Amino acid sequence: ASEDDVFLGSSSSPMWLANVPHHAKDVFCINMFCLDQAFQTQGADFLLPAFCMYPDKDYCVITQPHTSAQTPLLAAFSVVPPQAVSTFGHVLYLVHRCALSGPPIVKVCQEPDLEHLPWLARALDDESCDDLLSTAKEFVKAPDANREKPVFVFEFDRQICGLVMLESLNEDYVEMLRCGYHLDDYLLAQYHKSKDMDGVGVDGFIGRGHCKVLEFIINPLFMKFQRKMLQEAVRLAGRSVCYLEVDLQQSVPPIFRDMLQVAPRRPPALKKKQRQPPKVASFFKVEKVVDEEEVKREERQKMIAERSQSALSMITKKLLSEHKIQVNARVVVVGASDAGLSFLESLLSIPHVHFSSLTLLAPGGLEYRHSHHLPLVAGSAAYSHNELRRVMLELRVRVLNARMIDIDRQGKHVHIVASSEGEIQESLVPYDYLVIGAGLQDDALHALKIRSCGVEYVTKDFRRVNGAMSAADPKIKEELVEGGTFIKSLIWNPLSYAVVYGRSLNAYCVVQGLLMRKVPPTKVILVLPPQATDGHQLRVDAFEQADVVEDKIHDILGGMGVKVYDGYKLLEVLQDNRERLKALVLEESPDARGPSKPPEEKSSHGRRQTMGYLEAVESQDGVVRKQLACRILITADAHNVDPDVFNAVHGNGLVYDGRLIVDHNFQTTDTAIFGAGSLCEFSRRYRVGSSSYLRHDGFNGREVGAKLAHALLRILDPVNGDVAAAGGDSAALEERYLSTSQSRGLHVEPTMPSLTAESYAEMEPSDLADLLPGFYMPIARGGLLPGNLHFYHIKSARESRQHKVTPTGDEDVIVTDTLQPDGTGHFCQIMIDPMGKISSITYLGGEELQVESLWSLVGLGETFLNLLYKRWKSGDVPDIVEFLTDEWAVALFHDHFMEFCHQLKLEIAADGEVKDLVERHLENVDLTSGLPRKLRAEARNDLPPEIVTKMQDRLLEYLRKNTNHLTQYFLPENFSQSGHV
Numbered sequence: 019a020s021e022d023d024v025f026l027g028s029s030s031s032p033m034w035l036a037n038v039p040h041h042a043k044d045v046f047c048i049n050m051f052c053l054d055q056a057f058q059t060q061g062a063d064f065l066l067p068a069f070c071m072y073p074d075k076d077y078c079v080i081t082q083p084h085t086s087a088q089t090p091l092l093a094a095f096s097v098v099p100p101q102a103v104s105t106f107g108h109v110l111y112l113v114h115r116c117a118l119s120g121p122p123i124v125k126v127c128q129e130p131d132l133e134h135l136p137w138l139a140r141a142l143d144d145e146s147c148d149d150l151l152s153t154a155k156e157f158v159k160a161p162d163a164n165r166e167k168p169v170f171v172f173e174f175d176r177q178i179c180g181l182v183m184l185e186s187l188n189e190d191y192v193e194m195l196r197c198g199y200h201l202d203d204y205l206l207a208q209y210h211k212s213k214d215m216d217g218v219g220v221d222g223f224i225g226r227g228h229c230k231v232l233e234f235i236i237n238p239l240f241m242k243f244q245r246k247m248l249q250e251a252v253r254l255a256g257r258s259v260c261y262l263e264v265d266l267q268q269s270v271p272p273i274f275r276d277m278l279q280v281a282p283r284r285p286p287a288l289k290k291k292q293r294q295p296p297k298v299a300s301f302f303k304v305e306k307v308v309d310e311e312e313v314k315r316e317e318r319q320k321m322i323a324e325r326s327q328s329a330l331s332m333i334t335k336k337l338l339s340e341h342k343i344q345v346n347a348r349v350v351v352v353g354a355s356d357a358g359l360s361f362l363e364s365l366l367s368i369p370h371v372h373f374s375s376l377t378l379l380a381p382g383g384l385e386y387r388h389s390h391h392l393p394l395v396a397g398s399a400a401y402s403h404n405e406l407r408r409v410m411l412e413l414r415v416r417v418l419n420a421r422m423i424d425i426d427r428q429g430k431h432v433h434i435v436a437s438s439e440g441e442i443q444e445s446l447v448p449y450d451y452l453v454i455g456a457g458l459q460d461d462a463l464h465a466l467k468i469r470s471c472g473v474e475y476v477t478k479d480f481r482r483v484n485g486a487m488s489a490a491d492p493k494i495k496e497e498l499v500e501g502g503t504f505i506k507s508l509i510w511n512p513l514s515y516a517v518v519y520g521r522s523l524n525a526y527c528v529v530q531g532l533l534m535r536k537v538p539p540t541k542v543i544l545v546l547p548p549q550a551t552d553g554h555q556l557r558v559d560a561f562e563q564a565d566v567v568e569d570k571i572h573d574i575l576g577g578m579g580v581k582v583y584d585g586y587k588l589l590e591v592l593q594d595n596r597e598r599l600k601a602l603v604l605e606e607s608p609d610a611r612g613p614s615k616p617p618e619e620k621s622s623h624g625r626r627q628t629m630g631y632l633e634a635v636e637s638q639d640g641v642v643r644k645q646l647a648c649r650i651l652i653t654a655d656a657h658n659v660d661p662d663v664f665n666a667v668h669g670n671g672l673v674y675d676g677r678l679i680v681d682h683n684f685q686t687t688d689t690a691i692f693g694a695g696s697l698c699e700f701s702r703r704y705r706v707g708s709s710s711y712l713r714h715d716g717f718n719g720r721e722v723g724a725k726l727a728h729a730l731l732r733i734l735d736p737v738n739g740d741v742a743a744a745g746g747d748s749a750a751l752e753e754r755y756l757s758t759s760q761s762r763g764l765h766v767e768p769t770m771p772s773l774t775a776e777s778y779a780e781m782e783p784s785d786l787a788d789l790l791p792g793f794y795m796p797i798a799r800g801g802l803l804p805g806n807l808h809f810y811h812i813k814s815a816r817e818s819r820q821h822k823v824t825p826t827g828d829e830d831v832i833v834t835d836t837l838q839p840d841g842t843g844h845f846c847q848i849m850i851d852p853m854g855k856i857s858s859i860t861y862l863g864g865e866e867l868q869v870e871s872l873w874s875l876v877g878l879g880e881t882f883l884n885l886l887y888k889r890w891k892s893g894d895v896p897d898i899v900e901f902l903t904d905e906w907a908v909a910l911f912h913d914h915f916m917e918f919c920h921q922l923k924l925e926i927a928a929d930g931e932v933k934d935l936v937e938r939h940l941e942n943v944d945l946t947s948g949l950p951r952k953l954r955a956e957a958r959n960d961l962p963p964e965i966v967t968k969m970q971d972r973l974l975e976y977l978r979k980n981t982n983h984l985t986q987y988f989l990p991e992n993f994s995q996s997g998h999v
Contacts, residue, residue, distance in 0.1 A: 382492020852948020
């Protein structure tokens with residue numbers, strides 16, 4: 019059936035509208051509208067006469083394809099959001115006849131308006147409704163005394179159709195918002211102070227610049243006017259910027275979608291729990307001087323902690339007056355990986371564009387939805403649960419708990435399967451642009467043609483085994499919930515054992531997760547396969563060979579009673595007569611090791627069988643095989659592509675050569691399909707020798723997603739997009755896009771233009787390599803390991819287009835180990851590459867650290883760490899973590915420190931004396947072998963005094979600019995004010 023037949027139903031029957039309710043026939047449709055381009059701005063003038071032709075109709079609808087440009091006529095309409103299962107190929111616009119008469123009037127709430135407020139607030143919860151009504155009554159009775167919380171109502175045809183309640187904010191509150199959110203990226207808070215305004219607003223309101231929306235209610239018929247309504251209310255209140263704080267547990271007002279969401283800031287600290295001062299003080303008799311600034315800072319930090327579960331949105335009066343462009347193109351993202359989430363977050367951060375049709379296919383839903391369970395698997399550390407929750411994707415993106423099984427490139431839709439009430443349902447999701455960001459997953463079960471028991475859809479030629487599951491299973495936390503069937507079996511059944519198979523960080527985290535669920539340690543067996551893997555698999559070993567951390571974890575496991583078998587490869591899974599998991603067949607490598615089976619114990623009833631140990635199995639091909647009885651198998655080993663994703667990609671002609679191949683703009687061979695994340699790889703045409711790493715698994719997924727969003731915006735952004743295909747000047751357009759984005763506080767890099775096959779053939783290999791985007795953010799992993807120890811490993815990104823430095827094998831390694839058996843203390847290892855930069859950081863300890871703070875250290879020169887190497891060599895630094903927790907290091911963890919370093923680097927590099935100095939010292943140096951430590955020290959000592967002074971001045975400017983966070987530093991002006999000379 020065609021799309022029109024599906025939409026209209028059986029229109030050939032004369033009674034096809036007989037069963038439609040009468041109230042649903044209150045609509046007429048515009049089938050065709052043609053108007054000369056010179057008069058398109060007057061298109062809305064035709065709507066009133068059209069309604070006059072249908073006096074019994076109150077609504078008018080019109081549809082158009084998602085990729086069509088929005089005409090001025092549609093500015094009078096509102097977009098009707100589609101249902102989750104809708105496959106209709108057009109956008110539905112709707113307008114009520116009352117909305118054509120103009121926007122409602124915004125006025126100050128007065129006593130006659132109070133009787134209408136309960137009807138408006140009926141959708142709120144009881145507490146919010148009572149607060150709204152009481153505040154409105156207080157405001158009406160004493161408007162002069164309650165100007166801090168003004169209430170405005172929207173009136174249309176003498177009827178109240180909405181209201182807004184604001185609250186003015188003082189400077190301390192705004193300063194708290196600046197400390198807790200990246201507010202400075204979008205506005206200058208100092209500009210909106212009351213002293214920069216007239217002092218008094220309309221109707222006597224105090225002229226403060228900042229206010230907050232407490233409640234916003236509007237009739238859906240007039241929702242397209244809500245920006246104008248808020249703008250008028252802000253003008254009447256005498257404000258110029260408006261905020262909206264949304265708690266994650268409460269309902270969200272509709273104005274949220276028209277505001278710009280502000281990302282939260284991380285505190286500039288290494289530890290999540292601040293170090294407490296010693297209980298015994300030497301100066302206990304000295305009276306403590308109360309510092310007002312210190313009291314304000316403590317109150318500010320307390321307010322930030324109370325709002326750690328809140329999301330902030332803002333909009334200025336200027337942005338309210340600008341029209342937000344509607345983009346209806348259907349963008350479907352497959353997989354909730356770091357790259358996919360970052361891609362959506364980057365699109366939603368564009369202030370002048372509203373994306374109405376974003377869809378995310380996330381099997382199992384977003385990860386934070388399972389945060390109420392005990393920890394079980396490791397995370398990428400790119401998005402914490404709290405940060406992902408505060409992004410509030412589900413309010414702006416349609417998130418489907420479904421799995422992609424096929425792609426129809428010709429029809430432009432994705433085949434998905436989802437489970438509803440225990441039944442598998444297949445459906446279609448249409449797209450205009452498809453982004454494949456599913457990433458790689460554990461491949462141990464897939465190699466045996468077994469699907470994890472939590473995956474409802476079983477791929478062709480695969481089977482499901484009761485008790486066999488993968489760490490990549492989206493429902494593994496539900497399968498292994500505390501008090502569930504599997505966990506009870508492990509606790510109470512003496513014959514039930516759990517085997518964790520794999521070398522990845524997930525494997526060790528799963529062992530800790532089972533122990534946290536009260537599973538006896540003797541019932542848990544860890545099997546480590548040989549380190550060699552197939553070429554297409556991605557090694558995700560938690561530790562390098564002979565790693566100190568691995569030895570520590572194995573010692574802890576051995577002390578608990580957890581058996582560890584090293585060097586055994588999974589070959590086969592055996593089932594009992596009830597098709598449940600019975601045992602594993604393992605291949606023993608020559609260097610395999612593990613606990614041997616003790617002799618069977620004798621009892622009055624005969625010999626008692628010893629369980630949980632390897633049993634010999636007869637072999638006919640010379641391979642040593644062992645059998646291990648178990649009830650539950652959890653695999654967490656090397657990663658590979660998901661079978662369903664591979665079938666969908668490879669079966670539709672997309673180039674897959676170990677990874678999904680994309681060009682420099684993340685585009686596949688299909689111009690409507692893009693790819694990003696660990697599943698993808700840049701085409702080999704960009705490789706220059708062996709210096710370029712093309713697979714995305716070597717880059718930070720969050721950075722990859724942001725670069726993908728910037729590339730796709732060239733197509734999606736109707737104002738600043740790429741019009742080169744239409745004959746426009748793409749270079750001038752790129753320059754305008756960058757300037758526009760930077761003026762709005764967005765940090766973007768120029769994206770490369772699209773090239774034809776002829777252009778590729780004419781370019782040199784080195785020029786092609788320069789087309790690749792650069793990736794600089796480090797890659798972080800983290801998890802909770804046995805012994806309740808937090809583990810973090812942060813390493814620098816692989817080289818994509820830069821010349822790679824060949825390691826000489828003499829990397830400086832700084833290691834301190836104060837970790838005790840009870841979990842106190844820390845193990846920390848910092849590796850410094852041949853260029854003198856920090857290449858990786860490894861941490862193991864009982865204290866939880868800020869992963870983002872560790873990020874900020876990777877890539878910095880070792881000299882930033884306050885002579886750490888020399889201090890460590892001389893024995894002055896027994897614990898790196900405690901050394902970096904001191905107040906001197908707070909500036910290193912500030913979120914603006916990297917920007918400061920970049921600006922300082924550009925300024926110093928432009929100096930002629932510095933250029934001559936660098937050239938002189940590098941004259942006879944082979945950069946591919948790195949820079950010797952002695953040479954780096956000589957270059958620092960030869961810096962001109964004026965350059966050193968300039969660097970010191972820039973550092974002081976940076977500290978002054980960020981005094982709201984960096985209060986620990988004593989600036990020169992403070993020293994002079996204290997009375998010293």
